Amino acid sequence: MANAMARTAADTTDTTSPQGRIRRENVERILKAAERIFAEAGFAGATMADIAERAGLPKANLHYYFGTKEDLYRAVLDNILRMWLAPIDSFTPDADPSVALTAYVTAKMEASRTRPHASKVFANEILHGGTQVERFLAEDLKSLVDAKAGVIDGWVAAGRMAPVDARQFLFMIWAVTQHYADFDVQIRKVLGRRTLTRQDFAAMTAEVLRLVLRAAGLPELQIAEPQVSELEPPTDSVPSIS
Amino acid sequence: MANAMARTAADTTDTTSPQGRIRRENVERILKAAERIFAEAGFAGATMADIAERAGLPKANLHYYFGTKEDLYRAVLDNILRMWLAPIDSFTPDADPSVALTAYVTAKMEASRTRPHASKVFANEILHGGTQVERFLAEDLKSLVDAKAGVIDGWVAAGRMAPVDARQFLFMIWAVTQHYADFDVQIRKVLGRRTLTRQDFAAMTAEVLRLVLRAAGLPELQIAEPQVSELEPPTDSVPSIS
DNA sequence: GGAAAAGCTGACTGTTCGGTCAAGAACTGA
DNA sequence: TCAGTTCTTGACCGAACAGTCAGCTTTTCC
Structure with missing residues (x-):
């Protein structure tokens, strides 16, 4: 045994004990x-x-x-879920909506670029019924969405962004950003490109940001440089599936 | 044999010959x-x-x-692809962008509601490399996107809608509308609902339209009634996967 | 009505795959 | 050095599965 x-x-992915x-x-x-x-x-x-x-x-x-x-x-899956929730931390009542949204969308696009496999495993799980993540969805994720929807509602009430259904708005962000990982094959074929480079992702991120911010009735931020972390291991961009 | x-x-799904x-x-x-x-x-x-x-x-x-x-x-898959391309026909140079977009988004959301299985089969295929639809993506779909991107570019050039990257804009519409079929489990769990009804879809469609039109810098259309076809067979809304 | 064509299906087969196990190799710490 | 623990792995097993086939029934068409 x-x-x-x-x-x-x-x-338990026990990180304690050196054994x-x-x-x-x-x-x-x-x-x-x-x-x-x-x-x-x-x-x-x-x-x-x-x-x-x-x-x-x-x-x-x-x-x-x-x-x-x-x-x-x-x-x-556990591994993936653990990092799934983090980036939305930028949504706080006092944050500037434009800044928070920009940070979030950028982080999600970065996740799609650097960890496409994680996104696909999750998408596949949900697509086929999500029986393995039922509790995560109904508890952790739901709580988080409820909380963040409250923040967004606050922004709207204060006139700091255009009126939106907060939950649908979050769904839209998830759908669009994860699409670049999950449907990369379709995107590549339609664009006629063999791979999507870091530059491609920078451009796509900028466009997604423009659309999302417009949908929220917010002005586009002037970003000095897309905060692409250069620290990460040099992953092979989005791998082409043979 | x-x-x-x-x-x-x-x-060949031969429709000829009564045999x-x-x-x-x-x-x-x-x-x-x-x-x-x-x-x-x-x-x-x-x-x-x-x-x-x-x-x-x-x-x-x-x-x-x-x-x-x-x-x-x-x-x-053949069956699915055949109906995949049709609804975008509303994109023509002379069409009113608001009307065309409204019609398209509505049709896509209707597809997600009435044929969620089709959407999921397609999503699954793409997710896992799309080897079975390679030609469709690289030829039929690419041609269509090229053509419709031209139409959108025309609208933008004529100042009839805000500047967008036409292809990214189409990706966004696909991502968001198909999300409601492919990720229905997640949506239901987060919203705390057991099923998504026709009314739910009507509301979600309205919100998606609001966001998409805003992203395109267009005014929202006043629709008399969401053109939900009552002719179709009374399908069981979005089935809950047990 | 009869023959040819089309449709039907229970029983079978070979393969693939998840999982097991027993025997041994490599570590660990005193 | 040595006993205990952890790690390693080739060989094997049973279940599940796609696919076959021979013999049967039903339909079609003259």
Whole structure:
């Protein structure tokens, strides 16, 4: 029953206790490979063998760290959800709506550029019923949306932006920004481009911002430079799926 | 080799020749069932047995009409793509931008309401690389977008709407309208509703229109009544996935 | 009415895939 | 150094699945 312990430790992504350097490294490798394979093929289409190959480990090893395919999938989703909520923090009653919106849209577009696989895994999960994230949606996300809708309503009431249905407005932002990760194949084909570069994303972000701010009845901010973080690892832009 | 002929006939969805009343009826039943199952489970997750059960036919019968699972999937996609392009016809140089946009957004939202499965099948296909619709994207869709982008550019040049990047603007409309079909689970959970009714969709459509028209710098049209067709079969609004 | 064509389907097959396991290798800490 | 723990992995298994097929029934058309 070594698996029982292994599974628990992996589940909670325990960052405490230095025990298991090997474990942490392997878990991370597997999660990264799994995110990619799940994004490309969906839960049902992904195979443990594919993930194992991508991670450079034998299949039995994945089962050692994560008991089952579903456990692994849940761990991948957990990872994604944890970073899903953060960027909307810029929405506070006292913030300037233009600044807050600009920061949020920029962050979401950055997420679509740098972590397209994460976005796709999430989209795929929702598309197929979201049974694995039901609680997240109905509790964490709903609370957050309720709170942020209140902030937006406050901005509207104060005449600081045009009247909008706050929730629909948030849906619009999510739809548009995530579209650039989830539907990248369609976008590339329609634009006749093989890949979307960092520059492409900068231009698309600027246009999305223009449209969103206009929809909110706000003036466009003059940004010195799109705050594209240069610190991140040099990821291969949006990968072309062969 | 009875299959060889069956497959050909099904592939081309031949509407000519009265041969095969039974065939047409069964093909339609199977396609309808398949669209639903593929939407719920994706290509890999769907099983021929599931589709057969939903269609109320033995599995071997599906293979009689459609040779393989992939053939059936392609037929479902074909069906979807054929209706995907039509509603944008309202974009013509002489049309009033507000009217054209209103008609288009309304049609897209209606599609999301009445045929959510179709939208999901398409989304799933794109999400996973779109290998089955590559030609459609790169040829049919690209041509259409090129043409309609020209129309929008004309409107902008004539000062009839605010300056936009025409292609990004179209992406935004697609993203937002299809979001209501593809991410319905998330929307329902966040709004705390079990289903989205016709009335819900009317309200959401109005809000989407407001945002889109504002983004285009256009005044909102006063619509007598949202042109919800009452002719269609009384579909079960957006089905809740259990 | 009869023959040819079209439609039907239970039973079967080969493959793929998730998951197991036992035996051993590599670490860890005293 | 050595015992205990963690990690590794090839070989295997059973279930699920797409696809086949032979023999049957129903429909069509003369």
